[in-house]
Amino acid sequence: MNKGKYDIVVLGAGISGIGAAVLAKTKNFSVFVSDNGTISDDDKAVLAQYTIPWEEGHHSTPLILEAQEVIKSPGIPQKAPIIQQLHEQGIPVISEIEFAKRYTHAKMICITGSNGKTTTTSLIYYTLKNAGLNVGLAGNIGQSFALQVATCNFDYYVIELSSFQLDNMYDFKADIAILLNITPDHLDRYNYQFQQYIDAKFRIIQNQTENDIFIYWNDDPVITAELDKRNIHAQQFPFALEHKKGEKAYLQDNQLIMNTPSNTFAIPREEIALQGLHNLYNSMAAGLAASSVDVKKETIRDSFRNFQGVPHRLEYVASVRGIRFINDSKATNVNSCWYALQSMDTPVVLILGGTDKGNDYSEIEALVQEKAHTLIFLGVDNSKLHTFFDKMGKPMIDVRSMEEAVQTAYKGANKGDTVLLSPCCASFDLFKNYEDRGDQFKTVVRNL
The missing domain is CATH 3.90.190.20 (Mur ligase, C-terminal domain)
Structure with missing residues (x-):
């Protein structure tokens, strides 16, 4: 394997890593992929197509520590020895999402939360596609964001973000940030400190301005407790079961009400294809996001009536x-x-x-x-x-x-x-x- 100093080293050759490597190569960076496990034959074929060198089964630490920047798979914990060494050397470690955003001016609709992310992300994407928008689906679902930036030209991205992806995002900004809920999860990755996990989730609103939108569940006690601690610049679009604190989406007379500056409409609860209280909240968040990019209420209604959900979730x-x-x-x-x-x-x-x-x-x-x-x-x-x-x-x-x-x-x-x-x-x-x-x-x- 060719040894030398690379502009970018990608750690992890999964969907995220392969996409990041391809984007880096298309932007004329010298790039190297290192995976401590096994790289699939399909991924090796993609790397060969773009003449990207790689290694598997180990990390060549001296080579990696010569990189100008490292793009890390979200599955690699911060406490991994190679990550600790990179931090000690002052080498920037970023996520695929952070890297890819540098090369697109598309509008970012980003979703996180402990539960409901995939359903909400999929429903937003489905609704925007039905509206005829030029939109990509990325993040923890769909194709790699970086690969789409390298090979497509979308005007919008709907991106599901895990806390692991948010951990290594710094300059990235969501135009529309959605925080569905926060309950204890992945505490093994956060030193069993719930506040560290909360802080990771709230990174979704970092860098937002008054021109951006923050959609969140107003009945979540963890979220509402955090709001008072933080200086939030974005326009706030809360949703909840009842209309009591300025919610922009709520249930009234068994109808889901949406009330944003650009769109006001209702849909009977029984007409929403996704049933269950948790899916009502997911639909509120999705409806607010779609309304915020001026999708017509008729399209939102049709989408909510016809959406069939996601595999492996109820x-x-x-x-x-x-x-x-x-x-x-x-x-x-x-x-x-x-x-x-x-x-x-x-x-x-x-x-x-x-x-x-x-x-x-x-x-x-x-x-x-x-x-x-x-x-x-x-x-x-x-x-x-x-x-x-x-x-x-x-x-x-x-x-x-x-x-x-x-x-x-x-x-x-x-x-x-x-x-x-x-x-x-x-x-x-x-x-x-x-x-x-x-x-x-x-x-x-x-x-x-």
Whole structure:
């Protein structure tokens, strides 16, 4: 491999890293890609197409420490030794999102929150596409933002941002920033300090001016407590269930009301395709964002009536002998599972487990007690789940594969029950990712 000093080193050769490397090369930077794991054949082909050198299975530290700038995969923690060495050397470490924004003047609609990001991002993108806007979908969903900047020319981007992506964004600015909610998540990445995670989420409003818009859930106690601590320059568009504090979106007479300076309209709640209280909030945020870029109310209504949701989030799979199976594999934290349980109107067999991220299961204790008659723990180490839930005295079964989980749930369910995969945990102990976990669930269910 050719050794030398590179303008840019990209750490991590996933979707984000490959996109960043391609953009860097198209902007005439010398660029090198380093991945501590394995690079897929497809990604190697892309790197070869752009003549970008790479390494896998290790990091060549001396070479990396000669870079002018490093673009880091969001999956690499700040405490990783190579990141610590870069900081000690004073070498800038940024995210793919930060890098790509330098090369586009498109309007940025950015969404973060502990839960609901993917659904809200997808609904906004769907609505803007229906309006005929030239729009890209990026971030934690869709194609790499950097790759789209390198190969497309969009006027708008709808970008889902995780806290990990926000951590390494400095000059980036969202024209429209959406903060859906904040509940404890990924605390293992934030030294088990909730405030550090909160601060990461609030980075979505950094650099905003009075010409920008900040959309947020006004009933979230964490968000509202933080508002008083921060000097917010953007126009504020709060949403909530009731119209009591200047909300721009709210529920009134069972209609979703939107009231922005450029658009006022209503849609009956029962006409919204996405059902459930959590999806009502997601729809409020999406409607405010669409209204803010002057999408016509008729288009917003049509989009809300026809949008079908996203895979792995409360996704109906099948009914087998009167037992309904729901795939909520995207529920990688406790609050997501709370929303799933809250939406259940039948007795539940609940499949939990995976890689614990510092979870506090007390948030779902009452709902599990009320709605779930059997718990199935799918994970390598289920000790923390047993420590918390054993006191309930419900049937609890440990399994080590999705096949075993579904078969066990099927045997333990009664006609009229729902088998709900809503794990509360990350998937990396037994699966490649939450998509793999959800796909395996669907395959096994359909083979029953």
